[in-house]
Amino acid sequence: MQMPGRAVALKVWLLTVVVVLTNVFGNFSLSWGMKHSAYGLTPLGVLRTVFTPWVLAGIALLILWLLTRLTLLSWADLSFVLPVTAAGYVFTVALGRYVLNEDVSWQRWTGAILIVAGTSLVGATPPKTTGKREKAA
Amino acid sequence: MSAWLLVAIVVLSTVASDLLQSREMKVHGEIDEFRPGRWGRIMARVLRRRWLMLSIFFMAVSFFAFLVLLSIADLSFAVPATAASYAVETVLARLILKEHLNWKRWAGAALVIAGVALVSM
Numbered sequence: 001m002q003m004p005g006r007a008v009a010l011k012v013w014l015l016t017v018v019v020v021l022t023n024v025f026g027n028f029s030l031s032w033g034m035k036h037s038a039y040g041l042t043p044l045g046v047l048r049t050v051f052t053p054w055v056l057a058g059i060a061l062l063i064l065w066l067l068t069r070l071t072l073l074s075w076a077d078l079s080f081v082l083p084v085t086a087a088g089y090v091f092t093v094a095l096g097r098y099v100l101n102e103d104v105s106w107q108r109w110t111g112a113i114l115i116v117a118g119t120s121l122v123g124a125t126p127p128k129t130t131g132k133r134e135k136a137a
Numbered sequence: 138m139s140a141w142l143l144v145a146i147v148v149l150s151t152v153a154s155d156l157l158q159s160r161e162m163k164v165h166g167e168i169d170e171f172r173p174g175r176w177g178r179i180m181a182r183v184l185r186r187r188w189l190m191l192s193i194f195f196m197a198v199s200f201f202a203f204l205v206l207l208s209i210a211d212l213s214f215a216v217p218a219t220a221a222s223y224a225v226e227t228v229l230a231r232l233i234l235k236e237h238l239n240w241k242r243w244a245g246a247a248l249v250i251a252g253v254a255l256v257s258m
Contacts, residue, residue, distance in 0.1 A: 030204070030207065031207050034207050034208050035207075041208060046204070046205075046208075062200075066196070067180045069158075070158060070180065070183060070189075071162075071168045071176075071180070073158055073159050073162040073163075074162040074163075074165055074166065074167050075167050075168075077230065077234070077236045078156070078159035078230045078234060079226075079227050079230040079234075079236045079238055079246065081159075082155075082227065082230075082246070082249075083242075083246055086223070086249045086252075089253060096211065102211050107256075108255065110252075111251075111252040111253060111254070111255030112256060114248050114249070114251050114252030115248070115252035115253065115256070116252075117245075117248050118245040118246065118247070118248030118249035118251075119245065119249065121241050121242075121244055121248065122241065122242055122245030122246065122249075123245075125239060125241045125242050129236050129237035129238075130234065130235060130236055130237070
């Protein structure tokens, strides 16, 4: 089914939001789980840490991230998907600062603003510039 | 293991994984199925493609190196530092995947890379 241009743009943006959020919260959950692990850094300790709720939730979110991102890659170029999903770094920095209480310097905030600018610029280009546009799934 | 060696492993395996995934999904064609059950079945079939399986292997390498990195470094260092892959991937998207990058794409990618470099300070 051929969708009109606006609908194509809308589905690309909606899926981009899902890809960004599953990545940010997946990484956040993993980091939280790893840092608050009761087990040591031995191979067995790491293995036991993987089966704690925060780490498992992180892995589940990252699996969802992989599948939604593959779907997005079927609609859009890699050189489109990479910069627009970089919006996630901004959320990650904010989460690191406000939830994990990490130090965030002015350089990091400046970097976050540059990322937003780059994301907006790439977001203004057509998502797909190569090859076949339609195929029944 | 040093943090930067882990960063290098994460970057190289990420580049290999993303190029393979983008190539395979271009070959596959657009997925326009949004009912969760059917979408899940399509994705399960997609994941059995040979090159995608290899991309998942590289992703696993990247993931486990990243897990170890997270255990010795801050999240707000680890995530941005591993994004050096953006520069490599953007150039390879042009050279290998033959994507057409106009000035907005190059400039946007440059801004993102500069931003990511600043974020990792």
